[in-house]
Amino acid sequence: MGDAVTRTAEDHDSAQHDLVVRRGHVFDGHRPLPGLYDIAINGSQIAAVSRQPLRGRTEVDASEGWVLPGLIDTHLHFYDVGAVSDEESMRAFEETELPRKLALFLQHGVTTIKSVGDPTDGILNTRAKIAAGSLQGPRLVATGCGITGRDGHPAATIFAGNPWARSRFTAEVGNAQQMRDVVHHLADRKVDAIKLLSEGACACTTSSTYVWHNPAFPASVDLVRLPSDVLRAGIETGHERGLRVTVHTTQQVAAREAVEAGADGLEHGITVEPLTDHALIDLMLDRGITYTPTLWIDDALHPDSRDNVKKVADAGVTIALGSDTFSGRGLFGANTLEEAELMVAAGLSPVQSLVAATSAAARHCGRPDLGVAAPGKRADLIVLTADPTRDISNVRELAMTIFDGRIVVDNRHATMRHRGG
Structure with a gap:
């Protein structure tokens, strides 16, 4: 799993989102999506799931791992x-x-x-x-x-x-x-x-x-x-x-x-x-x-x-x-x-x-706001280092847990550097 990247104001004047998980394979809650995606989060909600690069005040490199709903x-x-x-x-x-x-x-x-x-x-x-x-x-x-x-x-x-x-x-x-x-x-x-x-x-x-x-x-x-x-x-x-x-x-x-x-x-x-x-x-x-x-x-x-x-x-x-x-x-x-x-x-x-x-x-649970990685849904996501759609035991390969738009578990060795921090 690659290092988290946080761009400075000089590097990234056009940052739009609070948090972006970059370059990951995505299981969206229904099916695996083809290719690599960036997922943007604003506040407690998913703002975008995009094949094009997105920019955020905090950016986490998924390093072509897997991102899926919590x-x-x-x-x-x-x-x-x-x-x-x-x-x-x-x-x-x-x-x-x-x-x-x-x-x-x-x-x-x-x-x-x-x-x-x-x-x-x-x-x-x-x-x-x-x-x-x-x-x-x-x-x-x-x-x-x-x-x-x-x-x-x-x-x-x-x-x-x-x-x-x-x-x-x-x-x-x-x-x-x-x-x-x-x-x-x-x-x-x-x-x-x-x-x-x-x-x-x-x-x-x-x-x-x-x-x-x-x-x-x-x-x-x-x-x-x-x-x-x-x-x-x-x-x-x-x-x-x-x-x-x-x-x-x-x-x-x-x-x-x-x-x-x-x-x-x-x-x-x-x-x-x-x-x-x-x-x-x-x-x-x-x-x-x-x-x-x-x-x-x-x-x-x-x-x-x-x-x-x-x-x-x-x-x-x-x-x-x-x-x-x-x-x-x-x-x-x-x-x-x-x-x-x-x-x-x-x-x-x-x-x-x-x-x-x-x-x-x-x-x-009667919670349509949960369980799907899509714009407008709650930003409860996990990042895995291996593909769970091929081997279910890869759900154990947890790199990160994002809950309500916040990183609450980070198992990577790199330390995140936040903009201005």
């Missing part, structure tokens, strides 16, 4: 469910762990994350601090707590022994009116989207009932899916408030129920069984469903997950990258890159995986 992880859990059990431990996590974990995303080229089941107060306060600039981190989209049925997942599973966290990370509803009340409450808090949980995470085929079991937890738990009228009430109320609503599913019957109820997307999708309902795939296409496979968490546990995501991708269903990252396993940011690699291992092309991590993920 990566987006649409499914993660940020607060540590194992460490947070009262006000004191919550405060300790926010003061000591939270800033470091946020920084990890930017260090891996992840510029937007979507929290789908963190404590509402905590995650919205974190979102506000990032937006205000008092806390450095990626752009944060948040649903607040996840909404489930009485004694549903994850309230009666992951949080069974942690009642303090259970009441904050989840909202349990027993009927359609309670569902509507919770969705309205979250909408009043200005969440970015709604997440409903139709069922748990594992169907044990040896049991006649639906049973949740996870190797990390000692007990199995009998569960009942969220009733269809309650599910529909949540989706309709979310839409009334202008919010996208996605539904946690693992089985075909639950996925079909969610799609028919009007969901915008499926979190996990179909993981515990082979996807054999081809009419369901057609329904996903007809309804414009976004499918988030979360292979990072499901690949090892559920061998059908890979084949299922390949089936829906081949059919043309929109795939969004979401890792289901949570504290305690792997590394925030690095898990997102592994998710991109796992999608390719499942049979998607590197370009399909990149689309899932950029423009499709932005659509899933």
